[in-house]
Amino acid sequence: MTVSVIIREVGLRDGLQAETQFIPTEKKLALARALTEAGVTQIEATSFVSPRAIPQLRDAAELVGLLEQSPGVTYSALVVNERGARDALAAGITELQFVVSCSETHSQKNVRMSVAQSLAEAAVIASLAQENGVTMRTALATAFGCPYEGKIVYDRIYYLIDQLLETGTKRFSLGDTAGLGNPQQVSEICQQVLKRYPNVEFSLHLHDTRGLGLACVLAGVWGGIRVIESSIGGLGGCPFIPRATGNIATEDLVFMLEEMGVRTGLDQQKLLDAALIAEEMVGRELPSRHLALARNLHCNNNEL
C-alpha cells in the first residue's frame, strides 16, 4: 500500500515571524508562488495578530488579498482571537488556524490569555468559520512538552480536543512548540489520539531544535499521521544564532518521505528553487540540509 502525506507549508508564517526584518509583500508573494508551483497545496501564509507584537506580518491583509488563487490550494492564516479571525475573513482567507496551548503558563506568555479564554475564543471563531464557509484548524501548542511546565499529560490533550470538538472544529495540529519531543513520545501520542479520535484529522508541527525533527516525523508517519507541517528552507529559528534551527525544512522532509516511498506529490527540484528564494529573501544561509548540499555541489564544481 502506498502511503501519501500532505505537506502543510508554514514558512511564510512561522518562519517569517522569527525574522527581525520585514520582508516586502511582493517577495512573500513570490515565495508563495514558488511553493504552489512545486505542488504545495496547503500554505499557512501569515497571521492576523497585533502588528506591534509581530510587525514582520503587518501586511497580512494586503498579502492575503494578493495571493494567487489556484484550484486545490488552501491558504491559511493564524489567528489567536475573534478580532484576528474577523480581520482574516475580511481579507478573504479560506482557512483559519487557531491555537490553544496545552500549558497555562505558555498560553499566558504566548497569547496573554488563559487556556479557558482561548477555548471561549475558539467557540466564537468556529462559529465565524462555519458562517463564512471556511475551514478551521486548531493547533495544540506545547503538546509534547512546555518549557515552563514540563511534560503535558495525555488527559490534558484529550480534554482540549474534547472541548474543541464541541465547537465543531475537526482539524488539529499537534505542536511541539519548543522542540522538546522525542520519537518515542511522538509515536505514542500520535497512536493514542488517532485511536481515540479515528474521524479527526491530526497534523504534526515539529521543530528541529535539538536535531530530532526528521526522526520525530518518521515516528509520527509510522504512527499514522498523514499531514506534516514544515517550513521551506527551514525558515524560522533564531536569526541571531548561526545554524540555529527551528522548523523542519520542507525539502529535507519531502526528500526523506519520497526516499521511503511515501508520496507527497511535490516536485523536489522546484521545492529547492523555492528554498533558494526563501534564502535570498532573508539574506542569510538557512539551515536546510538540501540547500547546504546544493551549495556544496556548486563549490565542488568550482574546485574542479
Added chain:
Amino acid sequence: MTVSVIIREVGLRDGLQAETQFIPTEKKLALARALTEAGVTQIEATSFVSPRAIPQLRDAAELVGLLEQSPGVTYSALVVNERGARDALAAGITELQFVVSCSETHSQKNVRMSVAQSLAEAAVIASLAQENGVTMRTALATAFGCPYEGKIVYDRIYYLIDQLLETGTKRFSLGDTAGLGNPQQVSEICQQVLKRYPNVEFSLHLHDTRGLGLACVLAGVWGGIRVIESSIGGLGGCPFIPRATGNIATEDLVFMLEEMGVRTGLDQQKLLDAALIAEEMVGRELPSRHLALARNLHCNNNEL
C-alpha cells in the same frame, strides 16, 4: 522493558581518516581518554592500512601501544588484509575490524581487491583472530546502496554473511558507506537479517550525509539493532565543505536515545566535553547539533 543500546565510537578512525591533517598521537590519546571517561566501551581507534593511502593514521601501531587499558573497554582497529591484521595484532589490538564491500566496484575502489579476494582475506584474518584470542567484526560496506552500482539486493547481503559465518566471524556491521539509506529500507534490512540470523550480532554504521542519520538510527533500533556506530562531534565528512556531515555525531545520537528512554550508559556532559576536544583537535566547527547548541547558549549569555 528498558532497551539498551551499545555505542561503538568510530571518530578516531572513520572521522580522522577524512581529515587532511595528521593529528598528533597524544591528541588522539586525549580524545580516547575523554571517550572512556564518558563511559564509551567500544572504540574503533585507528586502521592498519598503507600509510601512503591514509597518512592521517600512520601512527596506528604507536597509538595502539599507548592506549590506556580499562576494564570493559575494547579498542578495535580496521584492517583490510592479512598484513594489516598481523600489524594490528603485533601492536596489541584486541579486536580486528574487517571490511567486505557488498559492491564489486566499491570493493575495487576502496581496497583494490575483488569481493572474492576480500572473503579469502576474511578467512585468514578470522583464523588469526582466533589464534590470538581477539574478536573480529566484519563491516558490510555499501549494504544500503552503492554510489557506483546502486541498490544492493538482499541475497547479496545474505550471501556475504553466510560466507563470513563459515570463517567463524559472528559480529557484523551493516554499513551505509555512502549515506544512501532511508529509514524504511534500514527498518526492512535490519528486521530481515535479525530474523534470518538470530544469534549473530549486527551493528549499524550510518552516515548523515543527506540528513537522515538519526531517523535511520531510529528505524534500526525499532527494527531490533542494539549496537550503533557513531563519531564524536560528527568527526568525518569532507573538511573542505562547510557543514558537510558524514558520520552521525555520538552526542546527538545518545541524546535522542536517552530522551526516548533507550539506555546507552554514557554521560552526556562528558560526551560533550569529548566533542569539544575533537573540535579543538581538528581546529574547525564540527557538524554536531549539540556542539552548536552549546555554542549558541554561550552566545546568548554574551548577548544578555
